Amino acid sequence: MKKGSVTFLLGISAFLCAFLFPEQFLKGVKNGLMLSANTVVPSLFVFMCASSIIGNGSMPRPLKKAAGIFMKAFSLPAEALPTIFLGLFAGYPTGAKMTEELMKSGRISENQKQRMLRFCISPGMGFSINAVGIMMLNSKKSGIIILISVCISSLLIGLFSAIGERTENNSLSETRTKSPDEALVDGVSSGTVSMLIICGFVALFSGMGEIINLIPIDGKAKILLHSFLEVTGGCEKAASTMPLPMISGICAFGGICVHMQIFSITETKKLKFLLFRFIHAALSTLICFVILNYFPVEADAVSIQTERFVMNSFSLPASLSLMFLASLIILDLGQNRTIQSA
Numbered sequence: 001m002k003k004g005s006v007t008f009l010l011g012i013s014a015f016l017c018a019f020l021f022p023e024q025f026l027k028g029v030k031n032g033l034m035l036s037a038n039t040v041v042p043s044l045f046v047f048m049c050a051s052s053i054i055g056n057g058s059m060p061r062p063l064k065k066a067a068g069i070f071m072k073a074f075s076l077p078a079e080a081l082p083t084i085f086l087g088l089f090a091g092y093p094t095g096a097k098m099t100e101e102l103m104k105s106g107r108i109s110e111n112q113k114q115r116m117l118r119f120c121i122s123p124g125m126g127f128s129i130n131a132v133g134i135m136m137l138n139s140k141k142s143g144i145i146i147l148i149s150v151c152i153s154s155l156l157i158g159l160f161s162a163i164g165e166r167t168e169n170n171s172l173s174e175t176r177t178k179s180p181d182e183a184l185v186d187g188v189s190s191g192t193v194s195m196l197i198i199c200g201f202v203a204l205f206s207g208m209g210e211i212i213n214l215i216p217i218d219g220k221a222k223i224l225l226h227s228f229l230e231v232t233g234g235c236e237k238a239a240s241t242m243p244l245p246m247i248s249g250i251c252a253f254g255g256i257c258v259h260m261q262i263f264s265i266t267e268t269k270k271l272k273f274l275l276f277r278f279i280h281a282a283l284s285t286l287i288c289f290v291i292l293n294y295f296p297v298e299a300d301a302v303s304i305q306t307e308r309f310v311m312n313s314f315s316l317p318a319s320l321s322l323m324f325l326a327s328l329i330i331l332d333l334g335q336n337r338t339i340q341s342a
Contacts, residue, residue: 140196
């Protein structure tokens with residue numbers, strides 16, 4: 001089937017979901033927007049802006065020299081170290097965005113970018129510890145174990161991907177690092193656009209997630225389908241019925257919603273990307289199982305505190321208004337630059 005036909009069918013499917021199940025779809029979209037305003041934007045916005053700012057700068061020479069020794073194990077230049085670090089601890093799309101910025105600025109090659117996208121995609125500290133561990137499982141220790149499992153599996157994939165690769169020396173002589181004020185404006189503008197796209201995906205997939213509840217299938221199969229589609233709702237449902245290693249695997253996989261966010265930020269071979277997401281999930285599940293043999297979690301730590309998921313709807317209009325205002329500012333900046341260049 002041609003790509004155009006697949007795109008057409010996807011659009012028709014989305015329309016039918018909203019037309020045939022309007023109440024469920026609207027409920028899911030509303031929950032997705034509230035989730036974006038109360039959780040996604042506060043936890044990711046600063047990292048998305050910082051990723052663009054870092055990509056427009058250059059690493060200090062002493063730090064670059066020290067980082068270069070460590071990065072030889074990954075066959076990557078020293079400038080990739082902040083991307084790997086934030087990719088592990090800042091949240092799913094941050095690593096992808098920083099990787100794209102590194103490639104655009106000439107610090108890494110296309111091949112290095114594709115390798116980094118295999119292992120610089122992780123849930124981060126905020127999601128693993130706060131959202132899943134404390135809020136969903138009522139156990140900070142569980143969240144820490146999930147984070148450690150996901151990070152170890154990511155690094156293993158990175159080391160494995162470096163086998164047979166050589167470190168390419170990418171010179172900055174042909175690229176221009178921007179001034180601090182230019183980098184700040186571009187960073188905030190780029191971060192805001194990225195957040196608008198991410199929030200749109202969260203709202204859409206949350207609406208589809210509500211429709212999944214109508215499918216007459218086994219409870220665990222339904223949870224896995226939720227998790228495959230959208231990670232936050234999947235983890236919330238898995239927290240009360242599935243063991244911690246499975247939840248760790250769900251966090252590592254990330255869900256199609258996260259994958260679509262990454263595809264909107266950077267180009268990659270989608271089938272290979274999906275394969276490594278499954279590999280990441282399998283490794284995280286196994287590593288979490290091993291960790292639990294040495295550091296078991298109390299049985300009562302997996303109870304869900306559903307009242308902690310109640311979101312304050314009064315902050316939603318303000319957050320959406322700020323995002324809309326920021327988008328207008330970005331458009332205005334773009335028009336001003338066009339006029340000045342003319």
